[in-house]
Amino acid sequence: MSEKLLMKGNEAIGEAAIRANCQCFFGYPITPQTEVAAYLARRMPKIGRIFLQAESEIAAINMIYGCAGTGKRCMTSSSSPGISLKSEGISYIAGAELPCVIINIVRGGPGLGGIQPAQSDYFQATKGGGHGDFHMPVYAPCSIQEMVDLIGEAFDAADIYRTPCMVMGDGMLGQMMEPVEFKERIKRELPDKSEWAANGRRGRDKHHVINSLYLKTEELEKHNLHLLKKYEEIKNKEVKYEEYKCDRENDLVLVSYGTTSRICKNVIKTAEKEGIKLGLIRPITLWPYPNKAFENTINKTKFGYLSVEMSCGQMVEDVRLAVEGRKPVAFYGRTGGMIPHPNDILSKIKEIIGGAK
Structure with a gap:
């Protein structure tokens, strides 16, 4: 080793x-x-x-x-x-x-x-x-x-x-x-x-x-x-992706890549303490895009998907294409070099699902 x-x-x-x-x-x-x-x-x-x-x-x-x-x-x-x-x-x-x-x-x-x-x-x-x-x-x-x-x-x-x-x-x-x-x-x-x-x-x-x-x-x-x-x-x-806590029924599935996905994993841990179940799809290849991950989770997410990005909303378009209108797709992002804060992401999640469980 x-x-x-x-x-x-x-x-x-x-x-x-x-x-x-x-x-x-x-x-x-x-x-x-x-x-x-x-x-x-x-x-x-x-x-x-x-x-x-x-x-x-x-x-x-x-x-x-x-x-x-x-x-x-x-x-x-x-x-x-x-x-x-x-x-x-x-x-x-x-x-x-x-x-x-x-x-x-x-x-x-x-x-x-x-x-x-x-x-x-x-x-x-x-x-x-x-x-x-x-x-x-x-x-x-x-x-x-x-x-x-x-x-x-x-x-x-x-x-x-x-x-x-x-x-x-x-x-x-x-x-x-x-x-x-x-x-x-x-x-x-x-x-x-x-x-x-x-x-x-x-x-x-x-x-x-x-x-x-x-x-x-x-x-x-x-x-x-x-x-x-x-x-x-x-x-x-050559498609590569990670599914995190997606082998269960979730209130919402987050979609994020790169260092932003690490922030999302912390959000998932915090949310569980409040009774909110979240999963994460992390694309490792941005092209080709991991559409299969959405097929695996489409029936396991109650409120759909939330794309979390350090942009004004670019990957969210590929998320919507993969979902094909079968579930809602929301977006949360920061731009200009600002980094998403876990508390702000969690607030957006609660807004989507209607508050803590």
Whole structure:
């Protein structure tokens, strides 16, 4: 059994990437994720790997495009406005079917906003991340330990499906410290990259060419349908979620992800002392979204669902789509870097169910 280390979230991200065999990192500093780059700047050169601080976020994501095209495992990290600058490159990477990992440690917006934690990049991450018909798997850890575990999983999923993958945490996860253990992961069967990587002819008749440009409409449609088939496979095989106290009849089921879900678990414990039964659905993959969790709980919740977010209400739309009008869906959120308080969430719950039991 490996020892536990007390690490800051951003530094744990860097170490997890190294242990997942990330060979190259390209990034640009922005609060609250700058320590990811700072950690890798110290560590990567010492172990013979590449660290490069680009001149901008746009340059960094295009370096990822080139590096991923050679088949090397690579990663970039940023925070909300920086991810916006990377969005064109992310679309190119998805279109060219290149594997990479993108870290987003979310801060409040819109615009430059502030440097406090938020979950207001949900739409950006789950509804594309750039232009065109594409998706990318988005992982939402609730602890530094889970973030470490999911980074390795994201690298594997990126290789298996030839797609960019995002690990999205909020500023709290990046800045807080918790004990982490770098566990031996279950190894997945990974495809041979030599079938597509642009790394020289290597005895082949032709060079491999990396491209996302299709000028003939029929060819672009065929490519989009190919991507759609891949996304359906990801939906079938890669959904992750947690059900907490959902194996019983509940007055209400909360839906929350990331660090906000930890606050909700404390609310559930407090509510039980007042005779209020609550469950929690915690999406771990924000895309693909865990619709099955709602099928499992739809007949076990008296007053429906409450989406709790650090945003003005973004994930609540996916909750409503999953519920399909069969039960009420309410929303409670704080925005601009404000963190939901357990007492305020409990007050909202009592408002919905009509007071304490």
